[in-house]
Amino acid sequence: MTQRRAVIVGAGIGGLASAIALEQxxxxxxxxxxxxxLRDDGTALLVQANAMRALRALGLGLAIDAIAQPFDSGVLRRPDGKPLIRSVTPEPVDRTEPQSVxxxxxxLLEALVSALxxxxxxxxxxxxxxVDLVHPAAGDNTRRWPAxxxxxxxxxxxxxxxxxxxxATVTGTGTxxxxAVIPPHRVPRLPDDGGETHGANGQRFRYAPLSERGAYWTAVVRGGQRPEPADVRHRLLAEWFRGWHDPIPKLINATRPEEIRQEQLSYLHPLPRRYTQxxxxxxxxxxxxxxxxxxxxxxxxxxxxxxxxVTLGICLTHASIPDGLGEYEHLRRGRTVRLAKTARRMAALLGSRGKLGTTMRDGLLRAMPEGWLSRGAGAAAVSDWHPPSPSR
Ligand SMILES: Cc1cc2nc3c(=O)[nH]c(=O)nc-3n(C[C@H](O)[C@H](O)[C@H](O)COP(=O)(O)OP(=O)(O)OC[C@H]3O[C@@H](n4cnc5c(N)ncnc54)[C@H](O)[C@@H]3O)c2cc1C
Structure with a gap:
């Protein structure tokens, strides 16, 4: 078979992983x-065991062990510090493997690039x-990459x-x-695990220690992006999360205004009806x-x-393009459609508004079995994924 060519549009995590897998x-x-x-936006990512397995399948084992910070997402709390549910992380199935990092x-981007x-x-x-999908190619107004x-x-x-x-439609969450990531010398004393805290009106705050990179936090509030200058936005955040339990106000105070990045949150709904052509x-x-x-x-x-x-590379190792893409569609669509539904339900629940909404949310969260949040729903378990074996 002559060497096949792919043109990948976008060098984020998905593009880099696809490039490594197709090259392999x-x-x-x-x-x-x-x-x-490549886009290092100065933030961090929490991922679960499925991501670690994918990275190992791409051959990044050692590089990843050096940069992954194991994370126990611990207790989900209310702003006064009282627990909502005990554990966000499921009991590890394999205790040698961290469930969240x-x-x-x-x-992560650097590790992926070094594997190319x-x-x-x-x-x-x-x-x-x-983008030409008839005679496959992509490019801008000056160059075209046929593939x-x-x-x-x-x-x-x-x-x-x-x-x-x-x-497929981009839909806003209204939040x-x-x-921000803050360097180690400014990180206040943190509990050993990370944490996630949910207030009224969909406000939430999550933080995680990030070893020699310091600490990461993320705050979600209702509304649109704030047009004010960075120092005013910083003061607003301090105000919105004033009175929340330790170390939340301390983390905000330890952050420099220019370190804070804001993004409007959105998702795809409906999803595309197919992922391949x-x-x-x-x-x-x-x-x-x-x-x-x-x-x-x-x-x-x-x-x-x-x-x-990882799946794309496995599907297209030996198979023809129609067979390989058919296999990819079969392996990816069901899982991602189920998880997208779970994520939408979770966003609706966590974004509950008002006293009644918040009381109902707290009741529902307390009723959930331990670890449910990161396991997702039944068959759509997030971390249960393993690289598929080539079928052709
Ligand atoms: C606030 C927030 C917090 C998040 N936290 C987490 C988390 O903790 N854990 C987690 O797993 N996920 C998290 N996510 C989601 C995660 O960031 C994305 O799912 C992930 O980055 C998707 O990777 P991607 O490569 O598919 O897309 P992207 O990261 O969006 O990469 C797309 C790339 O394509 C490039 N590009 C776009 N258009 C063009 C074009 N026309 N031509 C050339 N290049 C183009 C872009 O510049 C970019 O580099 C979070 C997202 C947000 C917004």
Whole structure:
């Protein structure tokens, strides 16, 4: 078989994982990224055992052990510090494997980039505007990269997805997230585990120790992005979370205004009806947020993007493009549709408003079995994923 070529649009976690996996499957890859460099947004990611298995399948075991900070998500609390439910993390099935870890996003991107071989070319500063799904190719107004396969790894506002299914819709959660990583010398004394605290009107705060990178926190509040200057936004955050239990106000106070990043939260609903498209000359496929961006309450997105990349490589090692894409669709759609539904329900529950809504939310959370939050719902267990074996 002549060497097959893929053009991947977007060099986030999904694009990099797909590039590594396809290269390992014998493909040549062109990776197109609109940023001038890969996007380290100075934040962190909480992921679960499924993400660690995907990273190991990509051959990143040692590199990952060096940068992953095991994380016990511990107790879910109310602002006064009283527990809502005891444990967010399930009992580990395999006690040698941490159930949750935190990565600094920059460290994870660097580890992924260092696993790319010389059959992957990276082109930064290329904003893909032209995607051809009939004679597969992608490019901008000056260059075109023809290929056997176009991989849409271009995030929630994917340009590639538009050609595969224009009906998928970006839907706002009505909330905005503020996030920061603060360096170790400014981190206040933290309990050993991380924590997550839920207030009225959908306000929530989560933090995690991040070893020599310091500590990570994220705060979610209702409304849109704040137009005020950074120092005013910082003061607003301090005000909104005043009176919340330790170490929340201390973490906010220890953060410099310019370290805080804000993002409007959104997800795809409905999801695209298919993630793949076959053409006479090849095909196209969606991975990561381009296929199934979810509300981030369950911290699923990065792990699922890694799973997608690994699965794509396995499906396209020996199989023809139509067979491999058929297998990918079969392996990825059911799981991600179920998890997207769980994430939507969770976002609705955690965003409950008013006294009555908050009381109902607290009652429902208390009634959940321990570990349910990170296990997701029954068959759609988040961390139960293992790399598939090639079927053809
Ligand atoms: C506030 C917040 C907190 C989160 N917390 C977590 C968490 O704790 N754990 C977790 O697992 N997930 C979390 N997520 C979700 C996670 O960040 C995403 O699911 C994950 O980054 C998806 O990766 P991706 O590669 O699919 O997309 P992206 O990270 O969006 O990458 C897409 C890439 O494509 C590039 N691109 C886009 N359009 C073009 C174009 N036209 N041409 C060229 N390049 C293009 C972009 O520049 C970008 O580099 C969080 C998300 C948010 C918003």
């Amino acid at each position: 499957a014998g493909w040549r890859v062109a990776l197109l990224e609109r940023g001038d460099r 935190v990565f600094h996003r920059g460290d 071989g010389d059959r992957v070319e990276i082109h930064t500063g290329v904003t893909v505007t032209n 056997d396969l176009v991989v849409g790894a271009d995030g929630i506002n994917s340009a590639v997805r538009t050609g595969i299914d224009p009906h 905005v997230a503020f996030r 076959v053409a006479a000359d090849g095909g196209a496929v969606l991975v990561g947020d381009a296929a199934h961006a979810m509300a981030p309450d369950l911290g699923l997105g990065a792990g699922l993007a890694l799973e997608d990349g």
